[in-house]
Amino acid sequence: MAENVTLARPYAEAAFQLAKGSSTDLASWAETLARLSNITTDPVMEECIGNPQFNPAQLAQLYFEAAGGHLSADQQNFIRVLVDNNRLTVLPEIAALFDELKADAEGIKHAEITSAFPLDDATLKNLVAELERKFSCQIQATIKLDPELIGGVRMAVGDEVIDASVRGKLAAMAIALKN
Template sequence: MAENVTIARPYADAAFELARGAGALGPWSEALDRLAAAAADASMKACISNPKLSADQLYQLFIDVAGQGFTPELQNFVRVLVDNERLQMLPEIRDLFVELKNEHEGVQEAEIASAFPLDDATLANLKADLETRFKTRLNTKVSLDPELIGGVRIAIGDEVIDASVRGKLANMAAALKN
């Protein structure tokens, strides 16, 4: 994994600089999402690793599968990835691009795990409170984790706020052992 990130970083940096220079961070992010999804598909992985496909064939197949409407710069970016046999790195490139984009825009990712589904109003209030506490805008990703029993566990960067029943029970158990 660390090796993949090391290989993907220069491509993500280049994509970010191209997108920032064109004032198109949002469209590039969306396009990289589509490209990464296509590259992660099992059938496409088989095509990417197929030595019988030429670079031109693989490029055309990949563009056809990933969808139309890519800018010439983005098509050229895909061409570079194909020529350098780095197409399989697109998920990592996308992740690194999103990190750079978020840093540029002053946004952090917040992963919220909840024992129960959160309604829109509760999520909006929680997000507003977290943005105030962390003094930054947040992109939230919510997941359900019934093992929490109740409450939420929030991860923002390297900070974790565990306000779950399971976390409180674990803390109580640790305190009783001491």
């Protein structure tokens, strides 16, 4: 998968630059790339992409029709470039990288909050508010449950992890006792 991300990065950055400089907004491009990603992962479309009987113009037209005719001229040209360079299969990675670029531009960071038990709304709002204060940005949180944490929460924002779980504290104590 790392290879696909490497292949997708310049296309995601190009799409982002196109979106910033066009009449369509970033949200429209994100939505379109997500839709095109779903089209790409459809088993029938995967078969068409790998079929040498489809020439590039036919494959691009197939994408335009599958998208329901809701593509701007820049988006159509973007698809043509992907077709010409045999990069349609990395559309899911392009969409994910575009979403990251969009979030960065909008000052939004993604946080993954893992809890041993379900969090009530008030607790979740407090955690998100604390993270927003700490990172000075808007936070979009996803919640996961992991009973192995025993208690507490583990929060990951980008490369930074804040481990306030019982399991994490026990591991830290075990390391301290060994030293």
